[in-house]
Amino acid sequence: MPTLCRLPRLRTQPTTSMIQAISRTGVRLLLTLLILCFATGCTSDRERRIPGEPTRVVVWDFGGVPGHQEWIKGAVERFNAGRDDIEIELEIRDWATQRESLISSTIIGAGPDIIRCHHKYSVEFGELGGLLPMERFADWPEVKARIFPNVLEHVKYNGQHYGVPVTMLPFVLAVNTDIMARYDLDVPTTWEGMLEAGRILKEYDLQAFTMPAGLNLDTAYRFLPLLYGAGGRVFNHDWTQAGFNGPAGKAALEFLVRMKDEGYMPAASAAYAFDENAAHWSTEKAAMSIEGPWWQDTVLGDFGFDTDKLALAQVPMPATAYEDNPRGVLLDVVMVAITGYTPVAEEAWTVLKALNVDDPVWQQPNPKMGGIPTQLAAYAPGVESPYIDLDELAESARRGIGWPGHPAITQVQRHIADAVNLAMSGVMTPADALDQAAVEVNEVLSDY
CATH class of the missing domain: 3.40.190.10 (Periplasmic binding protein-like II)
Structure with missing residues (x-):
């Protein structure tokens, strides 16, 4: 783990981030x-x-x-x-x-x-x-x-x-097997397969995928498995700069925006937090969601979902990695x-x-x-x-990559969630939203 300085560095001109850093100190x-x-x-x-x-x-x-x-x-x-x-x-x-x-x-x-x-x-x-x-x-x-x-x-x-x-809490793909079987679909292992499943299910007024994309940390937690699966990372190698706005991050967010724009995700997903997303999936309007070991008990206990129709699989990845880091999933x-x-x-x-x-x-x-x-x-x-x-959960845990152990990681998560929400709301392009978030995160990182 890179060495983190306890006190922020001083600048010659006071800035908002400097004032915030002094406050934190x-x-x-x-x-x-x-x-x-x-x-x-x-x-x-x-x-x-x-x-x-x-x-x-x-x-x-x-x-x-x-x-x-x-x-x-x-x-x-x-x-x-x-x-x-x-x-x-x-x-x-x-x-x-x-x-x-x-x-x-x-x-x-x-x-x-x-x-x-x-x-x-x-x-x-x-x-x-x-x-x-x-x-x-x-x-x-x-x-x-x-x-x-x-x-x-x-x-x-x-x-x-x-x-x-x-x-x-390894993140996995929660799958409604009844929907997949009804339309003769295999569980996709790639982003390309997700898009194809979306195209087919749209013909029957169903969505292939749903996830929280609102202004909440649930959003960042669903974005990160896709980032890691594409070979991306939250920071650069020495944790001095944001890394989530690299090729992998931009590809992951472009994939999500395309899924939504094509009608393969709920139109209101940019307003979803966990509960709204769970309700949408449990009422069988969408076939898949990125979740974890809590999902089985949640959909059964809160929504009465028939868990005989629930299966877990690995989170799909792009066919080819966008960056050279080992690929994995969020743990x-x-x-x-x-x-x-x-x-x-x-x-x-x-x-x-x-x-x-x-x-x-x-x-x-x-x-x-x-x-x-x-x-x-x-x-x-x-x-x-x-x-x-359980074997799928264990495999995901084996491949799991955590959030970086940085003292400011909660702030970083919020900036990532904001970027995903801005792109999914159509306010900014995926690249611009992530680049804007990276500027904010770099200011945070410069204080350590």
Whole structure:
């Protein structure tokens, strides 16, 4: 991973990005001072140890499908019932509020001891000191040995791991097999095959493909599998410039715009977020969508879709790569981490292991959990799973490429989503939209 400077470089003339960078640096300084304050015991209002009472460990669980939420509530109840020395206080929070919640809670000094969140925060908050490196715990090597090595790289920064990856979210192509069989179509493996399927299905007032393309991060997450499949990358090789506006990125966005303009995607897709897209696919108006291991439980539980008609396949790629990077698909990871300001680190580690390492739920892939486990034991011979096409999910995970572990990756994702939306709305050409986003991203990168 390229070395990232903690402080932004100064320029001779003040610019908007410079002011933003100074603001970010001020937040970092404040966070650092607060973390030092917590470490030296100046946070009596956060006292977790009270004589004669169990040590309180606060867990913030961001997001999670209903099955995950049901599991963690039960797991916490079982833990609390079986221990008299530690008591877990669980708070389930909205997935979309992770970054803002973590920053604000750290500033006011009333944050959690354990968080379940996106792996990208291992870099941003690991850099700030807001997360503890797992290497501080003596039995971390034993825990690490139970997890796929390539997935551990997603929570690693400057040689240390700032969380335990618990679920993998490999992106795949969700296919309505009934639609495909009705019109004698094979599942396409290339963009060219997608266009041909679109041409045929349009004759029957159906769309071949649907995806979120609105002003939301769901859009960036559907664009990236196509970018990676075309050989593209988010940044250049040393992470100093945007790379998503290269030949692969422009080809991927041109492909999506063509799919929409030809009528092979919903006309309203530029206004879709996840829910609108799921509803469109589940009501059988489109045959395919780029999704992940959460899809099976979502379409069944939220829309009553008959999952006998669901199949998973690899995300189609262009017949020929547009850039020389190894081709792959997006892999996301959910991690559990311990905050850098917790006053009860050892107790938090005990809780983390009990809930997120030793619990049997992590030894069997279960679609109700919204992702596939990161532990090797879950894929041992003889392990059975109700997942549809688990082999396709595993293959996608094997080929998976994550978002770059850069502290500003959330800003980058938003700029990419904006570019895709502008092109899909017809406001700008794909090339112009991506180039404009690249200018903004380059300003962000120049601050590191």
